[in-house]
Amino acid sequence: MARIRLDAVQKRFGATRVLDRVDLDVADGEYIVLLGRSGCGKSTLLRCIAGLEEVSEGRVHIGDRDVTDVSPRDRDVAMVFQSYALYPHMTVARNLAFALEIRSRPRAEIDAAVKDAADLLDIAHLLDRLPAQLSGGQRQRVAMGRAIVRRPAVFLFDEPLSNLDASLRHHMRLELKRLHKRLRGTFVHVTHDQVEAMTLGDRMVLLDGGVVQQVGSPRDVYETPANLFVAKFIGSPQMNLWEAQGHGAHTRVQGVDVDVPVPADGKYTLGVRPNDVRIEAGAPMTAKVEIIEALGDEAFVHLLWGEQRVVARVDPRTAYDVGEDVRFTFGRAHRFDTTTGSRLP
Amino acid sequence: MRAPSVPVQVVVHAALIVFTALTLYPILWVVRMSVSPGQGFQSGLSPIPEHVSGEHFRAVMGTVAADGSWLFAHQLLNSIIVSCATAAVGVALATTAAYALSRFRFPGREAGMDAFLVTQMFPSVVVAVPLYVLLDTCGLLDSTVGLVLVYAATSVPFSTFTLKGFFDTLPRELEEAALLDGASRLQTFVRIILPLARPALAVTFLFSFMTAWNEFVLANTLLSDPRAWTLPVVLQRYVDDYGTQWGNFAAGSILVSIPVVVLFFALQRHFVEGLTAGAVKG
Numbered sequence: 202m203a204r205i206r207l208d209a210v211q212k213r214f215g216a217t218r219v220l221d222r223v224d225l226d227v228a229d230g231e232y233i234v235l236l237g238r239s240g241c242g243k244s245t246l247l248r249c250i251a252g253l254e255e256v257s258e259g260r261v262h263i264g265d266r267d268v269t270d271v272s273p274r275d276r277d278v279a280m281v282f283q284s285y286a287l288y289p290h291m292t293v294a295r296n297l298a299f300a301l302e303i304r305s306r307p308r309a310e311i312d313a314a315v316k317d318a319a320d321l322l323d324i325a326h327l328l329d330r331l332p333a334q335l336s337g338g339q340r341q342r343v344a345m346g347r348a349i350v351r352r353p354a355v356f357l358f359d360e361p362l363s364n365l366d367a368s369l370r371h372h373m374r375l376e377l378k379r380l381h382k383r384l385r386g387t388f389v390h391v392t393h394d395q396v397e398a399m400t401l402g403d404r405m406v407l408l409d410g411g412v413v414q415q416v417g418s419p420r421d422v423y424e425t426p427a428n429l430f431v432a433k434f435i436g437s438p439q440m441n442l443w444e445a446q447g448h449g450a451h452t453r454v455q456g457v458d459v460d461v462p463v464p465a466d467g468k469y470t471l472g473v474r475p476n477d478v479r480i481e482a483g484a485p486m487t488a489k490v491e492i493i494e495a496l497g498d499e500a501f502v503h504l505l506w507g508e509q510r511v512v513a514r515v516d517p518r519t520a521y522d523v524g525e526d527v528r529f530t531f532g533r534a535h536r537f538d539t540t541t542g543s544r545l546p
Numbered sequence: 547m548r549a550p551s552v553p554v555q556v557v558v559h560a561a562l563i564v565f566t567a568l569t570l571y572p573i574l575w576v577v578r579m580s581v582s583p584g585q586g587f588q589s590g591l592s593p594i595p596e597h598v599s600g601e602h603f604r605a606v607m608g609t610v611a612a613d614g615s616w617l618f619a620h621q622l623l624n625s626i627i628v629s630c631a632t633a634a635v636g637v638a639l640a641t642t643a644a645y646a647l648s649r650f651r652f653p654g655r656e657a658g659m660d661a662f663l664v665t666q667m668f669p670s671v672v673v674a675v676p677l678y679v680l681l682d683t684c685g686l687l688d689s690t691v692g693l694v695l696v697y698a699a700t701s702v703p704f705s706t707f708t709l710k711g712f713f714d715t716l717p718r719e720l721e722e723a724a725l726l727d728g729a730s731r732l733q734t735f736v737r738i739i740l741p742l743a744r745p746a747l748a749v750t751f752l753f754s755f756m757t758a759w760n761e762f763v764l765a766n767t768l769l770s771d772p773r774a775w776t777l778p779v780v781l782q783r784y785v786d787d788y789g790t791q792w793g794n795f796a797a798g799s800i801l802v803s804i805p806v807v808v809l810f811f812a813l814q815r816h817f818v819e820g821l822t823a824g825a826v827k828g
Contacts, residue, residue: 274728286719290741294622299737300727347727 203264203277203354203387204229205250210259212245219245221411224261232381232388234402236395236434242411243391247357250389252276264354279348280357283364285340287332293319293343294328300351321383322376338369349384358390362397374400395435399423400432407431415506429542432535433471438501438512441478444539445471457507460485461534469545470537475501477532478513484530490521504529574792580796587792602797617772625759626805627774629691632697632758633751636641639698640750641743645735647706648713649721662703670700674767681768688774696764701754708753712746713739750818758804777802
């Protein structure tokens with residue numbers, strides 16, 4: 202198990218800068234999730250930690266070692282690939298044993314380690330099969346087994362759940378969580394799925410355009426997004442955002458007086474999460490119900506508020522009619538600098 | 547899917563039968579000639595011999611040298627050694643070259659591949675004389691080693707292209723996984739890549755073998771001693787200015803074909819498509 206430290210890591214492919222001065226400190230035994238859209242640099246960052254990509258500038262430390270110039274095979278990291286990358290000509294048992302065979306470990310030790318990993322992941326009955334004879338979920342487990350069999354210092358996961366269907370993904374999320382608890386390893390997990398990031402990570406790192414946007418616990422990132430990008434990216438449906446003009450106790454959003462908890466002077470972007478929009482009788486603002494999305498355990502009401510749109514999370518048992526006028530107010534609000542996008546106090 | 551209608555099936559099968567007959571007829575005709583007594587050209591449309599005799603096979607296989615040694619055995623062995631060695635050397639060189647061209651970026655890579663292509667554009671007659679001079683200088687005329695070197699050199703470019711195309715289709719993640727598992731480049735190549743490349747290696751081996759086995763122009767130019775001849779040169783000697791020994795020629799043709807057919811069947815099981823199935827998502 203080991204701590205990971207990235208110091209001003211940069212990665213360029215030709216003239217394209219994919220990672221821009223990334224600093225990151227992952228604690229020993231921490232589960233950290235790298236989150237962002239496709240092409241944001243999260244997989245590249247993971248590959249830089251693995252050593253599969255050389256960093257253009259900066260240093261990578263794993264444990265007490267500077268591994269920037271160390272070959273991937275000597276970094277003591279294991280990786281689960283998005284495509285699983287199982288050796289197709291080897292049985293599951295040989296896939297699991299490969300890393301130990303390469304290191305010329307004694308046969309008894311290899312057999313014991315393979316058995317332990319197989320038991321842990323419930324794949325002992327698959328040991329004699331070839332990868333082609335496995336289902337997607339089983340391949341996924343074997344790929345995880347291959348990573349854990351030699352107990353590396355760091356586990357890297359590159360979108361490991363993205364090829365699974367929704368129910369299996371949920372199941373494997375729990376498995377990953379259990380695995381982390383059991384192995385107490387340092388896990389770095391790349392995903393574009395915010396649910397995965399929110400549920401798995403002790404902390405999450407949001408990346409956009411190769412730049413770290415925010416590092417924090419899922420709760421922190423959700424509660425206090427560092428900038429507009431994070432505010433939009435985390436939360437579904439995304440945060441309501443409007444251009445606002447504050448003047449003393451009054452705040453106007455495109456000509457409409459709104460009631461915000463902490464008013465401020467000047468122009469800024471006002472953000473309110475759908476669950477902070479409260480529909481209640483006697484509230485100061487009025488809007489018309491446009492669309493109702495009922496999801497069973499929750500519901501979202503899309504409101505037309507003048508020329509603006511507002512999404513509110515509501516109790517699914519409360520009935521609303523399309524076209525009905527409702528009164529609403531805001532609970533917690535966020536303010537962002539309209540020009541830079543950064544969070545305002 | 548709906549099965550085709552009966553008339554369509556009849557037409558399709560009729561067409562298939564016609565093309566199969568067109569393909570097999572010349573072969574059956576050669577077989578007929580090889581087992582019919584006499585050296586004359588067998589006229590008539592029927593591929594079925596009127597009389598059967600093994601005299602041509604005995605004549606071809608029983609050829610002896612002036613010193614009484616079994617010449618045909620020598621020549622058959624020459625062909626086998628030259629073809630196997632050519633295929634082995636060619637595949638060994640092409641495999642490593644193709645892997646490097648597929649996976650690494652280095653100065654001269656593009657130019658090298660273009661140069662490989664250019665070498666394929668010259669007919670062997672063009673290079674026969676320079677090769678003769680070269681082998682003569684090296685003292686390798688009438689030698690198996692000389693012929694193997696020439697054949698391997700000519701088969702490497704094509705084999706390299708074939709194998710590079712295959713390596714390009716192998717997912718890089720497999721190598722990265724092996725690297726992270728602690729394997730060196732060489733271990734990855736030997737333990738992961740080569741087993742997966744078996745179908746491509748089998749095809750390339752067979753192609754190189756067949757090219758060497760059937761090659762006539764260079765062999766005829768570079769070999770003058772009958773004990774050094776390969777089988778295509780032997781066959782050609784049944785055709786001379788004063789007449790053609792059709793019976794022996796046909797029997798020799800069949801004997802020459804047998805090893806290639808055997809090799810094809812032996813390697814057939816390796817021509818398995820989709821060996822990489824299950825490597826990645828799917």
